[in-house]
Amino acid sequence: MDYDAEMRRIQKMLDEIEVSSSEDEESVGGDVPASDCEGEEDYQEKDVHVPDSDCYESDPDDIPDQPQKKKPKIDGWKGKDKTTRWKKNVPKLQGRTRSSNVIKFTPGLKGPALNANSPADFWGDFITLEIIGLLVKHTNSMIAMQKGKYAQPYRTKDTDVIEMKALIGLLMLGGTYHASRLHLADIWKADGTGIEVFRLTMSLDRFCFLLCCLRFDDKATREERKRVDKLAPVRQIFEMFVENCKKNYTSSEFVTIDEMLLAFRGHCPFRQYIPRKPAKYGIKIHALCDAKTFYVCNMEIQYIPEHSQMGHSRLTSSTIHHRLWSQDLFLTSLGLLEMQHLIIGILAIH
Incomplete structure (x- = not known):
């Protein structure tokens, strides 16, 4: 008796499954358009390949990356008129070089600069002992005129070549430290805020005194020379320096x-x-x-x-x-x- 009841229950479950599957087939068949089903006895699905571009839009991620074309390098610059092109490199010319364009000299050091081995030697090739000697001579002449204004003789002692070089060196070093806008008293301070090399080279009073007495020409003949040349106070030293510039380099x-x-x-x-x-x-x-x-x-x-x-x-x-x-x-x-x-x-x- 139990066996027969179990068989009826299984058969009932099978029937329910068949009914549900038939309903699903009818619903799928109903979605097909009538124009595609009517009048066709044997419908056979054909595998027709439709291009992706005609049916649907492709995913951008599926498209392979196309190699980007590199922009050609422009050898030069464009002028302000947006038309003229300036080339960066000198074009190669065919044939022989003109005789007027042949370089008949070697650029670089020449003369006394070839024997220089240190920065001090190079500096001496431009600010020569002859220039320093003229500065010492004319400065001492001015110091002699100022001696009567000072009660202490040690304040007005004559200068020499070594002290004149030290004075020029401090002036150049001040430019290196951008000290043109600093007060001299701040540069000579001994509390750690000043520049020590200035204080160790000479005192502030001596530095100011030498600057006041520094001369580049003979003051006795200056007025006569200024009638024909307004640059007379520094003309001789300036010409000597320019000549040294031309003498040491091509x-x-x-x-x-x-x-x-x-x-x-x-x-x-x-x-x-x-x-x-x-x-x-x-x-x-x-x-x-x-x-x-x-x-x-x-x-x-x-x-x-x-x-x-x-x-x-x-x-x-x-x-x-x-x-x-x-x-x-x-x-x-x-x-x-x-x-x-x-x-x-x-x-x-x-």
Whole structure:
């Protein structure tokens, strides 16, 4: 009896499963459009391949990464007119080099600078003993005139070559420490806030006394020389220094001429005011420099407006063997174009 009841229960469960499966088939068949089912006795599903682009949008992650094209490197720069192209490297020229463009000199050190082995030796090649001797001579002449104003003789003793070198060294060292805006008493302080090397070299009173008596020429003949040259107080020392610059180094084939404003706010008849410059007040100097090493090959101080072209001719007269010059509108002239081989400059049309 139990066996028959168990069989009926299993058969009932099977019937329920068959009924549910038939209902699922009818629901699936009802979703098929009538136009696709009517009139077809034997429906056979065909495996038709439809391109992905026509049926659905592809996943961006499934698309393989395409190699990006590298932008070609531009060998140069574009000019302000957005048309001119400036090349970075010198193009290779076919054929022989012109004789006017052949470099017949070796850029670099020459003369006394070849024998220098230390910074002090290089410094001595520019600030020579001859220059130091003139400074000592003219400074002692000024000290002799000031001796009557001091009761203590030790304050007005004459200077010598060693002390003059120490004075120039302290001035240069002050520029290295950017001490131009510091009070001298702060530099000579002994409480640890000052610069010790200044205090160990000489006293503050001696430093100030030497600065007051420092002279670069003979004061007795200065007025006569100033009638023809406003730069008479420093002309001799300045010319000797510039000559040493030309004597110790040969510039490369690329040079440039431009003006610079040496910051100075003291009393000077040819001090200029240029608001666009960082210092604004100073002495204008035209300099001929090596475009590769920035070495100053020649200089001329402009102390009157008419003196600019004369000073420019002095800068170019002794260095006409260079073949490439670069300069601005103010310094470019037709005479210079006729004298040199190649110039990069600006000419105004009048």
